[in-house]
Every structure is written in structure tokens, then in C-alpha cells.
Amino acid sequence: MESNLYLYNTLSRSKEKFEPINPPFAGMYVCGPTVYGDPHLGHARPAITFDLVFRYLLHLGFKVRYVRNITDVGHLVADLDEGEDKIAVKARVEQLEPMEIAQYYADRYFIYMDSLNVKRPSIEPRASGHMIEQILMVQKILEAGYAYEVNGSVYFDVEKYSKTYEYGKLSGRVLEDLMTNTRTLEGQDEKRNAADFALWKKAQPEHIMRWPSPWGDGFPGWHLECSAMSTKYLGEYFDIHGGGMDLLFPHHESEIAQCQAAIGHESVKYWLHNNMVTINGQKMGKSLGNFITLEEFFTGTHAALQQAYSPMTIRFFILQAQYRSTLDFSNEALQAAEKGLKKLMAGYETLGKIPLPLPLPKQGGETSPPTPIGIQATSPPTPLPGGEGRIRDLWMSCYAAMNDDFNSPMVIASLFEGVRIINSAADNKEILTAPELEMLKNIFDIFLFDILGMKNEKGGDNQDVLDGLMQLVLSIRQKSRETKDWGTSDQIRDALQKLKITVKDGKEGSSWGIE
């Protein structure tokens, strides 16, 4: 299968042509959330970024298997510094079974990702469900001689690995620096080298998340689950591995080493990394305590928020930046996104109302053709400069943008150009041919909705009811306007405005929208 898709491979620090290993199949693994807290804006970035990748690959016709894990074990807690599991700590504090915590937050994650219109991946494996695979992988690494066991824990031997392979090739680290600069952690004395990392960690008696293993009761190391699960579901060599830039080191670097050691070769062809969301120039993150949860965004209940922002506003805000750029949060930027999105959606709605130009008169029974609504005989509409070519250019530029490392901001700019053309046509300043209208509609359907994954939030589930109701109200108001009963007309408009419904009066009647 041919595509002209180029993506930025962190491994080579350059854009590479996407050539899947087994076309038409494409495999993608993305590091998912650790389910011990409510999803926040930081979680939305990678989810939406790789949703965009997923959607575009699907659009191009690839048969995509997209795997995104749920981390429900592992991960040490820094502030306690005792090597305890994040989820376990939370469980103890809240007097719950650890899996209750994980289940609760996993469910929350799914709900909020759904609201952001993030497609569910093909497989969402949980680390806790893949203990056997992880233990087997540790054994393979041990057999290959790149790991050693100490007191019921198993560590990866980075120094030995580096004699044959390059630990640091993804992140650009130099081993010597790592050996001298790595912070001293608990259990450090067990390690042969400061740069070594745990594959399996012995569970202390008070540790409530534990599994049996050949080395005694314990839990898997921080990087193991992704290697084990990506191998299981995507094979020993697959196309794309994604995640946040903050995971580059040590997480992804260690994944490479684990797979190389266990399998004998690298497992990932393209490494993709999304950048961070910042707040006041600083990373928005759990550990910094400056994050805003998605629930808070949707309800507006956070001191830093001037108002509530809808899921689609958040999604659009994120897609307005290229995924490898940092994205700075501010109310001003979010409000700009909200307005821009509204304009885009209104443009699409307008597009549906532009009447098709007249078909050529049929031979035979012709009467004088009716004047189409929206085209005034007095001021002949000027043909579109460049004719159909201009719409086709728009179409092509959307593909060009997506093919250039998923440049969603460029796609959005093209869509705005489309809106400008649509509005001009609706204003009788330009005329669109039937093929042009068709093509414009396709551009929006494909790029705005299918690929960027935007959806209309206007009326939710009761759209039909709302539409009918509004039609009724506006027709009543129209009657009062025709008799120049401005009092009644304005009364209706003001009342609707209080319900956050904006009425716009145009030449062909009134339209409405919800703020």
C-alpha cells in the first residue's frame, strides 16, 4: 500500500516516510494512563494526538491495530520514597482493594476520553492481566545474560547491555553520565550500577499489590509491561510506538533495551512523541499539582478557569497545535478556540443550506427556471476565482498537511478558508458549482469530522426535539417580525438568549445556535 505519509521519528530525529512492516496492516502501541487519579488535560493530549494518528491511518485504508495499555500496577511513589505502588498507597488511604481504585479511575478515564470523542483503541490491555508475559520476559532477559537477580529482585544490566548495544540511542543519553548522575534510590545498593533499572521488584511484607514469581512475591518493574504487552499483541517488530515526551527517558529507552535483550532485535520502527501541555509555561502534571482535570474543564469548576469549556473546545484547542509543540493553556487561548470552532461548525451548517445551482434546463418541457434562493438576479454572482481548482487545492492541502507529520493546525487553517468560501457563497458574493459544493462537503466530512474527530455538540441526544421546537419558536417570531412587531420579536430573542441560545437574523430567515 502506498501512502505519502511522513512522520517524525524520534529515533532518527527526522521525518521519515511511513512504510508499514506488513501492509496493509499497521500496528501502534501507545503508553496509556496510570489509573490512580482523575484524567486531566495532560492525559487528553496524547490520547487526542494518537487518536488523530489512528483516525488518519484508518482513513488511508490501513488495517490498524491500536493498543493502549492501562497501567494498574507498578510505578513507585516518589514522595514516600519507599518503593510503594501508587495505586497501593491510594488503596490504603481510602481503605479499598487496589483494583477498586484502578477500576474506578480506568472507568473515569474511558468516560472522559469518550466525551473527547477519542476512539477506543483496538485493545486496552492491563498490566495486572499480563503478569505471566512479564515474568516470561524477565526470564528471557536473564537467559540472554542482560539481567541479574539480587534478593528476590531482578535488575537490567545496563552496563553489560551497552557493550553490545546502545543504551541511550533514543534519548541521546550517554551512559557514563547516567552512571554518575543517577540519583540514589532505595535498593540502590542492590544494583551493580546506578543506571540499572528494575525488571522485577521484591514485595515488602506491607506491599499489598504482589504476584508470585520464580524470584518470590513481587511486582514488575516500571518499564516491563509495555514491552511485554506490545510484543504480545503487535509482535516482535511493529510499526509505531507513541507516548508523551516525558516518557522518552527512561521509560522508552528501557523498553528498547528490554526488547533488544529479550527478543534479540529492536521491536519498534517509528517512535512518536507528543509534547506537553503547559500552564504558565510549566508542564501541567500530577506531581506539580498544577493540573486541571477534564471534569473541571467541562464544568468550569477550577479557580484558574473563567468559564466551562466543552469537550470539543478542548479537543479543538489541542488540535490547533502541532503535536510536537508545547501547548500553553490560558483562558484567552481556550476562548479563542471555542469561538473558532463555533465559526467552523456554523460554516458547515451554512454549507448544508446553500442551494444547489440550477441544473441545465432539460430539453423539452422547460418553463422559466425558478430563481434559486440565495442567488439574486440583480447582482450576478461572480464565479469563483480559479473555479473548481480552488476547492480542489483546499482538499489537497488538507492531505498535504496530514501527510506532513499530522499537521492538524494546517488542516484547520484550510477548513477556515473553506468557511470563508462557504460564507461568501451564502452571501451571494461567490457562486459554487454542484461539484464544488460536493467537494466542500467532503472536505468537512472527512477532515473535520472523521479525521480531526470533531462532532457537533449543539443539542446532544435531543437534537430532533430541539430542532423542531426551535423551528416552531422562530416561525412564531418571524410572523411578529413581518408585522414589524419588534417588541415581541425582541422578547423572544432575549428570552432565548437567557437560555444561551443565540438567534441570528439573515436574509433567508433566522438561524440559531447554542453557546
Next chain:
RNA sequence: GGUUUCGUGGCCGAGUGGUUAGGCAGCGGUCUGCAAAACCGUCCACAGCGGUUCGACUCCGCUCGAAACCUCCA
């Protein structure tokens, strides 16, 4: 200190060796019962200093500044 990356107009954010990104905000106009929307026009830019070049915001170097990672974190 090391690694990686970045510094674009009032705000957010693309892109490029010589041509308008786009959105939001501002200003002027058209339209309109009013309002909103829309349309047209318009203002505001590429951190600083050198170098390469006919020409750099775009390439190279330096300086200054910022961020992420080096400890779990999307």
C-alpha cells in the same frame, strides 16, 4: 552539570532561503428595524549579535532566555 527541544505580531499558534498561514482580539467599512453573524479592508512579527548568500524570519555560530527529561508523572 548532562541530554533533548524551543524562542514568531495584543493572545494562541503554522510555515518558508526571495510570495498572505490561520484563529481570537483591535480598527475602518458593507449589510441590518436593532442586535448578532457574515463579508470586505486594515494594524501589530519573526529574542539579540555575527556569518554564509544576490537575498534569511528561514541555513551556520555565539549570546541571552525558556521548557522537558536525567526520580513515578501524558
